[in-house]
Amino acid sequence: xxxxxxxxxxxxxxxxxxxxxxxxxxxxxxxxxxxxxxxxxxxxxxxxxxxxxxxxxxxxxxxxxxxxxxxxxxxxxxxxxxxxxxxxxxxxxxxxxxxxxxxxxxxxxxxxxxxxxxxxxxxxxxxxxxxxxxxxxxxxxxxxxxxxxxxxxxxxxxxxxxxxxxxxxxxxxxxxxxxxxxxxxxxxxxxxxxxxxxxxxxxxxxxxxxxxxxxxxxxxxxxxxxxxxxxxxxxxxxxxxxxxxxxxxxxxxxxxxxxxxxxxxxxxxxxxxxxxxxxxxxxxxxxxxxxxxxxxxxxxxxxxxxxxxxxxxxxxxxxxxxxxxxxxxxxx
Numbered sequence: 001x002x003x004x005x006x007x008x009x010x011x012x013x014x015x016x017x018x019x020x021x022x023x024x025x026x027x028x029x030x031x032x033x034x035x036x037x038x039x040x041x042x043x044x045x046x047x048x049x050x051x052x053x054x055x056x057x058x059x060x061x062x063x064x065x066x067x068x069x070x071x072x073x074x075x076x077x078x079x080x081x082x083x084x085x086x087x088x089x090x091x092x093x094x095x096x097x098x099x100x101x102x103x104x105x106x107x108x109x110x111x112x113x114x115x116x117x118x119x120x121x122x123x124x125x126x127x128x129x130x131x132x133x134x135x136x137x138x139x140x141x142x143x144x145x146x147x148x149x150x151x152x153x154x155x156x157x158x159x160x161x162x163x164x165x166x167x168x169x170x171x172x173x174x175x176x177x178x179x180x181x182x183x184x185x186x187x188x189x190x191x192x193x194x195x196x197x198x199x200x201x202x203x204x205x206x207x208x209x210x211x212x213x214x215x216x217x218x219x220x221x222x223x224x225x226x227x228x229x230x231x232x233x234x235x236x237x238x239x240x241x242x243x244x245x246x247x248x249x250x251x252x253x254x255x256x257x258x259x260x261x262x263x264x265x266x267x268x269x270x271x272x273x274x275x276x277x278x279x280x281x282x283x284x285x286x287x288x289x290x291x292x293x294x295x296x297x298x299x300x301x302x303x304x305x306x307x308x309x310x311x312x313x314x315x316x317x318x319x320x321x322x323x324x325x326x327x328x329x330x331x332x
Contacts, residue, residue, distance in 0.1 A: 119163045126285035130175035134187045143322040159208045166201025168281035174209050176293045177231040177242040190317040195220040195230035216314040217305030239301035
């Protein structure tokens with residue numbers, strides 16, 4: 001009967017993974033290596049001859065015990081370098097060092113968090129990384145969903161496309177302002193309007209967190225706003241203005257941003273600007289939001305949608321109060 005050589009433990013254990021990320025599971029091995037390891041050596045070696053220690057060639061690969069030949073380890077624990085079998089069906093020998101080199105070449109290396117993903121992980125681990133609990137309707141024509149959702153910085157980055165200081169600035173500012181409009185802690189994304197400047201970061205954050213949209217008249221752009229936001233709750237008529245406190249934004253970042261936008265920069269300046277932006281964002285997440293932002297109530301504020309040719313009503317909120325008559329209010 002043929003005998004199958006024992007596969008080394010590191011290869012038999014499918015979950016084995018080295019600290020450097022090298023995957024030694026069967027999924028990470030190339031087909032040729034698996035074929036060589038699994039092909040049976042179906043002959044017993046005649047008794048009376050030994051395999052030689054590492055560094056000498058064994059002409060016959062015979063073992064004194066008459067036990068099935070092991071293509072990697074001799075019965076005494078010494079390594080056999082023999083590459084052939086003298087009797088029976090021949091097979092490709094396995095040599096330990098080339099085998100390990102082949103493993104290194106064939107194994108799949110799992111990527112580790114790095115680049116922008118590492119930045120996002122640092123942000124999420126910061127003590128004041130904002131998280132928003134929001135409520136929406138449960139379908140296109142349905143009532144409020146009884147369950148809420150959670151929005152994190154990671155979700156914002158996915159929506160916006162990249163991590164940046166503007167996105168973090170907006171997220172922290174929105175957190176401060178929405179706490180004033182929704183002291184109960186759940187933001188109604190069918191009942192909130194937002195105004196920011198035309199920054200890609202600021203506008204995206206307002207739309208995603210509040211549910212506001214220009215085409216529905218619930219999001220507005222005001223170029224006169226700097227690092228400022230106006231938030232409005234339609235059902236209560238309450239509005240607040242949130243602003244980054246003066247002197248917090250680094251002057252060097254502002255200068256580098258202006259230089260880069262003008263097209264007068266080199267790669268080193270671009271990379272430095274990026275690094276300083278991320279450091280500024282991380283700083284906002286390391287301290288209480290009230291240390292970085294001020295909130296001002298806007299009494300008597302009147303919401304007026306921006307002019308837009310295709311402005312129309314939002315159809316997926318028209319039945320949001322269905323089954324809850326005590327809360328019926330006109331939708332924005």
